[in-house]
Amino acid sequence: MLAQIVFTLVFIVAVALFTVQVRKIIRNIRLGKNICRNDRKAERWTTMARVAMGQSKMMVRPVAGLMHLFVYLGFVIINLEVLEIVLDGIFGTHRLFAFMGGFYSFLIGSFEILALLVLLGVLVFLARRLVVRLKRFSGVEMKAWPKSDAIYILLIEVLLMTAFLTMNAADYQLQSRLYGHYIQAGAFPVSQFLSPLLPSSTEALVFIERFCWWFHIIGILAFLNYLPISKHFHILLAFPNTWYSNLNPKGHFSNMQSVSNEVKAMLDPSFTPPPADPDAKFGAKDVVDLNWVQLMNAYTCTECGRCTSVCPANITGKLLSPRKIMMDTRDRLEELGKAKDKNGASYHDGKALLDDYISREEIWACTTCNACVEACPVNIDPLSIILDLRRYAVMEESNVPNSLSAMFANVENNAAPWKYAPADRLNWAQGDWSKE
Structure with a gap:
């Protein structure tokens, strides 16, 4: 009975702590602007x-x-067995689902094969x-931290799978002895x-089986609470992230509705644009200017x-790293969320994603x-984050590289990126091409 009480308390505390962490992440994601992706x-x-x-996309x-x-399959399928372990811990039973007979044997056998494949994958x-x-x-x-995080995750998976197989090995010996x-x-x-690698003593086998049982389930509960602070949180977020991903063609860039309304008003005097939001910005300077899907992207990044x-800018030695863009966005969002927890929802620390995190x-x-x-x-x-930061630099600050300033001036004056006047645009076609 004491073991059941201890296990139940540990389970409740672990789930409660995980819930608190997830609620904070959801709150942080909701700091972003609304966007409809339904x-x-x-x-x-x-x-x-x-x-x-x-x-x-992994198979590329x-x-x-x-x-x-x-x-992935090991994590998803083997964790079905966690349900039995949890119920055994709460009710003080052992192999509660054994009544399923042959199907139970199939499940446990499948779990073991998957555990071995997980170990192979992790070692690779x-x-x-x-x-x-x-x-x-x-x-x-x-x-x-990012480097250590990846190693910690892999080592945890090695320990969990080893404990699972060792627990079953001891259980197999004890079953054969009808103990x-x-x-x-x-x-x-x-x-x-x-x-055969385990001790022959029945008492030692019972100790090993119980130790590995506790180690396996406590390890899973600890890993559950490690997920929200690690890159492995993509295990959970990959599903909503792909569901809400952008389905438009890759070359399609979204228009800003406020700019579209201004253009419509210029082209159609009868068009009355909706009232503008006085706090709205063109583009994004900080994470609160991004939409919530972009912020969810940041938490989903697997690093x-x-x-x-594959980034051509990075390959040629430039400073850009798309992975860093996502990691910086997540780090800034975490920092701002903690500041709001400490100082209130309306608090802003004076920092921004642009310049303080991304150059x-x-x-x-x-x-x-x-x-x-x-x-x-x-997905x-x-x-999309890079473009929103650019939009802020261009449309709010008029702060762009010199080469772009010249291009903007040409578009304004010549209706084209080049310095030639529209009247001279077809000069290249003049002459007798038959002599070429």
């Missing part, structure tokens, strides 16, 4: 099924994609980071080969570096090619 629902469900559940890089699929990922040292896992933004409440239940295609590895050099290095958007495995859109 159209084309069938297409959105299909996108989520294909990209988030089907891992379609087959080795990493296959290993990630092992880890550790080798890629620590031995091969792939270039896309490094960069100016990948400081001590106590260890009834014949489940199939153990992996752990039965680990069981995998696929976006940066002008970074936003103007972007070629708007959409390579980062195409490469992201969970994150760094380009």
Whole structure:
């Protein structure tokens, strides 16, 4: 009974702490401006099924994609077994679902095979980071915490899967001895080969089984509370993030409604624009000027570096890294959220995403090619944030590189980016081309 009470209290506290952290993240995301992304629902469900559940964009890089699929399936399916562990802990039972007979054996056997595949995938990922040292896992933004975070996650998964298999190996031995409440239940295609490595003493086997049981479930609850402060939170956010992703063609840029209204008023004197919001900005200077989908993108970022590895600006040595754009946005949002918790909802600390986190050099290095958007495995859109920061610089501050100032002047005076007058635009076509 004491063990049941302790477990129940630990479970309630862990879930409560996780709920508090998630509520703060939701609050932070809601600091963004409203945007409607509820159209084309069938297409959105299909996108989520294909990209988030089907891992379609991960498979562009087959080795990493296959290993990630092992880890992903293991995480999703093995955690079904957590339901039984939780109920066993609350009610003081052992293998509560054993009444399912042959199907239960199939489930446990499948869990063990998946656990072995998870271990394989995690070991490959550790080798890629620590031995091969792939270039896309490094960069100016990948400081001590981001690098350590990835390693911590992989090591936690190794420990959890090892504890699961060791628990089953001890359980397998105790079942074969018909000891106590260890009834014949489940199939153990992996752990039965680990069981000879365990001590022969029945008391030692009971201790190992109980220790690994507690370690496995406490580890899962601790990992649950680690998720909101790590890049691994994409496990949960990948699904809404892909559902709310931008379904327009990659080359389609959104218009600002306030600007569109001004243009309509100039072209049609009968058009009456709606009242303008006096606090509205052109573009974005800080995270509160971005929309909530962009802020959710920031929390969904896996820091995998696929976006940066295909960015032509980054490849040619420029300062821009799309991954850094997302990490900076998340860091600024976290900072602002904590400041509001401490000083009230209306508080602003005087800092901004532009300049304090993301430099002008970074936003103007972007070629708007959409390579980062195409490469992201969970449909994150760094380009939309870059464009909104540019819009603020241009339309609110008139602060642009000299080359763009000249182009803007040409558009205003000549109706084209070039310095030639409209009357001279076809001069290139003059002459006798037959002699060429």
